[in-house]
Amino acid sequence: MKNIITCCIALLLTTASYAQKQKIELSLVKGQTYNQRLASDMTMIQNMQGQDLNIKIGINALMSYKVLDQLDTVYIISCKYESLSMKMEMPNNTMSVDSENPKEGDLLSKMMAGMKKNTFTMKMTKKGRIVEVKGIEKLFEGLSEATELPAAQLAQLKAQLSQSYGEEAFKANMEMSMAVYPKIAVNVGEKWITKGKLKSGMTADIETTYTLKDVTSDYYLITGISKITTTGKDVNVNNGMKMIYHITGDMTSNIKISKITGWMANAVIQQHIKGHTEIPPTAQLPDGLSLPMDMSNKMTLSEQ
Template identity: 35%
Template sequence: MKKLLTLALILSATLFVQAQKYELALNLEVGKVYIQKSNAKMTITQNFNGMPIEIGMNVKGDYTFKVMSADNNQYNMEVNYTTVEMEMESAQGKSSFSSNNPNEQDIMSTMLSRMINKPFTMIMSQSGKVVEINGIDNLFGSLFEGYDLTEQQKEQILAQLKQSYGAKAIKGSFEQITAIYPEEKVKLGKKWSTETNIEAGMSVNLTTNFELKAANSEYFLIHGEGDLVSNSNAPYVKQNGMDIKILVDGHLTSDIKIDRKTGWIIDATIVQNLSGNTELKASEQMPDGMSIPMTIKSKSVITN
């Protein structure tokens, strides 16, 4: 009888947990600073005239988010980059740049160092959507001080940096991580979907189906399966004097642990597999244009 009662209690508790609904949303404290660290490793393979060309990249970034105010289920935050690092490896060799190692001979590292602790503002909803970004040009205000560059060189460098660190690029890259919360309470096993646009050197629409996998007194575990579809109507962008457009589609998986009290991400892993083409626009030098097959495989790890 005692064993039967114990079993009944266990079953009742299990059913209660499964039926219980949880509110998954940001619940941030005004005046507090929240930290996010990202480490993205990717392999880009292009097939150029039948010859595969592989490029390995590793991009790291540390950010702080200070909540300045909260109103209408939105947070007004001051955002700062505290570290930016890049590594690239190809058949031509390996190069690395870091905001922590500026010097006169390393223009890229020096420029990255000048983007550090240059605040801009971000308004984010409780569901993790980036509503607005302001003051992003503050990142680029002193990039070229001390360097004798032509206006054309400055414009080219700035355009390339803005593909990764402009307002649209930052909105998409952050939303890929933060726009994960459902609009209503959910129970274990419940699924919901979110959509966001990623504009970072390419234009891609991301639709992700999430599922609440686990819940305890400290955190929630969420699993996501997403599809990425390129925007064929996106404009060409200028890179190294050429007009190019990256059209890739693919799939991603994400596993995310979020703090039960604040909703802030404790850690997350996102794996992406994309394939498609780099389209080179027709020009005088290339009247027929060119389409270069490519694949992108990446793994991003986010921690707090």
């Protein structure tokens, strides 16, 4: 009888903890620094002139976020790249760049090393929404030191980097990873929807349905299922060439959030997109060009 009563009490306590609504949000401390490491392994298959071109890209980046101040529900944060590296494997060619090992003549590694020298700021709400990003253009100030390119080419390079990694792109991509938090308290099993944009080389709409799957003593465990679509209207310019993306895809996320800080302790994100890139007619391409593509990407976010 005693064992039965004990089991009943344990069951009641477990049921009560699951029935309790969870208020999931950031709870950062002024003066503290929080890290986020990204490891991305992408495989892209692009069809060119009837032949499949396989490209593998691996990216590793470590960023630090220092909380400078808090105004009501908004944090003012200083952001800094601590390290950056990329490896690209293409047929008959492999390229590696690393901010920690910039060799003589390695322009891209020097550029990445230069990006570590400066910081920029962002304002982020307790719910992971990015209100403002300022000063990110300072990251590209070191380009003049890293390269002896003519002024016109240097200006073009800065413009391309700004388009892919500038304030709007960083704001959208950071929010895509951080806007996980529900607007209201939720129970285990409850769902909520967030909408955002992907801006990195191409612009796409992302709608994600998140679910609070479990609550442990230390973490909130959240899953996400996303749909990715492009409108086919946004025109991106790459090396002076207009490119329009017609893409659809999906993404699944498994996320672990600290109950103490609300900071993302770990996340594994699987992404798959498919479609084609349209190059409108030009003097060099009177008939234009359509390039089918298929891309898979596994991203891991962690505190270390």
